[in-house]
Amino acid sequence: MGFKVNEKKFRKVNKKILSFVNNRLPKMVLKEFKDNTPRDKGNARSNTKLKKTMKGFDVIGDYNYSGVLDNGEYPNPPKAGTGKTRNGYSTQAPKGMSEPTIDYTEKTVTRYIKRNS
Numbered sequence: 001m002g003f004k005v006n007e008k009k010f011r012k013v014n015k016k017i018l019s020f021v022n023n024r025l026p027k028m029v030l031k032e033f034k035d036n037t038p039r040d041k042g043n044a045r046s047n048t049k050l051k052k053t054m055k056g057f058d059v060i061g062d063y064n065y066s067g068v069l070d071n072g073e074y075p076n077p078p079k080a081g082t083g084k085t086r087n088g089y090s091t092q093a094p095k096g097m098s099e100p101t102i103d104y105t106e107k108t109v110t111r112y113i114k115r116n117s
Contacts, residue, residue, distance in 0.1 A: 013117050020112055026050055026057040028108060033059050033101045037069065038092035044069060059101070070096040 030050045037044050047062045061070070072094045086094075093100075 016116055017113060020116075021109070022056075025105070025108065029057075029101060029105050030059055032104045033097050036093055036097040036100045038090045061097075069093065070098050072096040 027050070030048070034045045034048055037048060039045060044061065044063055044066070049060050049062060051058045051060050069090070072089050
């Protein structure tokens with residue numbers, strides 16, 4: 001039992017998917033990551049950047065408390081105001097930013113492949 005692959009169509013679809021992953025997807029992921037970032041004064045969102053690496057792209061949180069926010073934590077009690085935490089975890093991003101962004105990325109890539117293959 002076997003199957004045939006239209007090599008020309010396969011190469012075209014593969015090229016299209018690679019173009020999407022290398023060009024449009026990183027910007028979409030950065031936007032999603034920033035949208036998932038808790039907002040207080042905007043420092044975390046404004047200092048989150050996209051960095052090109054040898055293997056692709058990285059989302060970099062260039063602020064000293066990025067790990068705390070990404071774990072879904074927040075100072076307990078909040079430094080200013082109330083209602084930002086519940087038992088030490090952020091009410092805006094209880095799962096952090098990476099986990100929801102990874103879920104979004106997986107869904108987006110899967111949806112794109114299904115639509116374009």
